[in-house]
Amino acid sequence: MATHQVLRTITSHGHQYRQRVELYYDPRKRQTRTRVLENLGPVKPIYRRMGATVPVTIPLEAPHFGLLATHIMMGSLTAAHVIDTVREMGQEIHPGDLAAVGIRFELDVKKTPRLVLLLWLNPPSVPPRPAPSVRPPRSTAGPAPPTPSRSKGKRT
Numbered sequence: 001m002a003t004h005q006v007l008r009t010i011t012s013h014g015h016q017y018r019q020r021v022e023l024y025y026d027p028r029k030r031q032t033r034t035r036v037l038e039n040l041g042p043v044k045p046i047y048r049r050m051g052a053t054v055p056v057t058i059p060l061e062a063p064h065f066g067l068l069a070t071h072i073m074m075g076s077l078t079a080a081h082v083i084d085t086v087r088e089m090g091q092e093i094h095p096g097d098l099a100a101v102g103i104r105f106e107l108d109v110k111k112t113p114r115l116v117l118l119l120w121l122n123p124p125s126v127p128p129r130p131a132p133s134v135r136p137p138r139s140t141a142g143p144a145p146p147t148p149s150r151s152k153g154k155r156t
Contacts, residue, residue, distance in 0.1 A: 009043060016043040055102065060115035064089060068103060068117070077101070086117070097121045 003024040009016050018040035026033045060068075064085050071077035079098050086093050102118035 005037065007040070017041065018043055055100075055118040055120045057104075058086065058089065058091060058117045058119065060103070060117045061089070062115070064117070065103065065105075065115045068101075072103070082119075086119070093119070093121075 005022050020038040022035045071081050082101050099122045100120040104116040106114040
C-alpha cells in the first residue's frame, strides 16, 4: 500500500486553512482515501481588532504638543494627562472612554508643520437585549388530529 503526504488548502466559513494530509489507496473500496495528519493553521491569520478603528482627530497647538511629547518620551504619559490637555483645548472626554492615544506630526515643505492629536475611544457598551420568548403562544383549539397511518389498511 503506497502512501504519500501532501499539503493542501481547504476553505471553511470563508477562511482558508492549511493541512498536512496522507493519501493512500484502499484496495477494498478501490479508491484513494485521505487522512488528515495535522492542521497547520490559517493561510492568512485573522486578527481581531479591539475598540474603534477610526480615531478622533483634534488639531494640537505647540504648547500642548510639547507637554504630551515630553510625557511620551519620559514614559509617564497617563490618561489623566491626555484628558487634562484635551480639556484645556476646549473639548470634553470622559476618562473611561479613552483606549489609545497618538500624535501625528505632518511635515509639509511649503507650510508650517501640522500637529494632530489622535484619540481612539472605547466603543459604547451594547445595551442588553430583551430575553427571547420561550415559545409563541399556542392556539386554544387543542392538539392537532392524528394523521392516518398508511400501514393499517394494507392490501394483500
